[in-house]
Amino acid sequence: MANLYDLLAGGFPIDRDKPAFLLGDGSAVSYGELESGAAQVAGHLIARGVEPGDRVALQAEKSVEGVMTYLGVLKAGAVFLPLNAAYTPAEVDYFLGDAEPRLFLTDPAAFVAEARTAEPLAAAVPRADGDLASLIYTSGTTGRSKGAMLSHGNLAANAVALHEIWGFTPGDVLLHALPIFHVHGLFVALHCAFLSGAPMVWLPKFDDAQVLAGLARSTVMMGVPTFYTRLLANPGFSGEMAAHMRLFISGSAPLLESTFAEFEQRTGMRILERYGMSEAVIITSNPLTGERIPGSVGYPLPGVELRIGGGEATGVIEIRGPSVFSAYWRMPEKTAEEFTADGFFITGDVGRQDADGRVWISGRAKDLIISGGYNVYPKEIELVLDEMAGVTESAVVGVPHPDFGEGVVAVVIGAGDEAALIAACRAQLAPYKSPKRIVFVDDLPRNAMGKVQKNLLRERFGSLFMA
Known part of the structure; x- marks a missing residue:
């Protein structure tokens, strides 16, 4: 195939005056403006000496110019490296030292403005399926971040599959309140909208009032579980406000069954939960039409092979398919450890697949507890606790x-x-599974996408039994 940019731009509406971004001040940015901005960014990058395969890093708050930069990097044949705006200088130093980008951008608005004087790039630089499109560093909840190498073919395969299974059309309007330094907001959300030529209600972040107002103009919302708990905690969120929505999607962290049930009770709609990770974008999804079961992350995407390692009913999930990354950046030993001899990626997530093919996640293999010689899966205990009064x-x-x-x-x-x-x-x-201690806190430590950082909890309470 050609450059991923060509696939995405092929979904843009024929009438480029149609809006791509609906902004909070009532203004809009059209698909034509998006396309023009990306072309000028691409031309400017090439004029600055950026060559195919060079990394271009961006650390900035969410913006339309950030999206133009992403598309321009793709079009120029370079490799996009998004970095969380909250990273400290010391953290950024690690990523820059590891990835060695040709350019490190922190002000996309200024860069796009600068690019307006450049000769726009008419045609995307040709790329092959296996050529690197983006470098995504894992969230690092359990150790040093690794750069997942995602190719044009990886991202194209995932985008096409999601666009189809979630039923996106030009008539959709996507509510986008996610960050764009992560695969959820950058690839999953943007690509589905672009392939449909659909507009997005573009919010800088999740804000209750802005999201409630945005729902009135939207048909689909993608979010993390925290979005849904915050909506449910807002007395202004009613079933009527969601009546015209066709789909609510949740991912990036486990959705509590109680949240699923309360949302359905409030709105009459079932949240569609899916499962993904930086190394493969989206792996499984509950169905658009058909039963969405709380606690399950649904079925493998078309083209994704999924199996449970070790031959047991419950074990580490292994996957293979066109959207699965090829390697960790400059970590050949780590890459070799994480792939099986027959090419399956060992996800590190523990789960099972039922007779119907649905996948159920128990937790991370690194979170497995071995107590008195018995294996204890935290998720099983959390499900019990979360149903108890006061929890x-x-x-x-x-x-x-x-x-x-x-x-x-x-x-x-x-x-x-x-x-x-x-x-x-x-x-x-069973007694060996039951907590030996329960401690009460006001908040749980989370990474930028809402995943609980259990490594920090292990550090904090590591001496609980050692007194």
């Missing part, structure tokens, strides 16, 4: 224990009696 959300970790090796600790947002909650767990779970 808003829980995170279960294993910390050093003098007798059991690891002791099960539940960190809970909410209030209650520790002994009573432990007793209630023991009524539903």
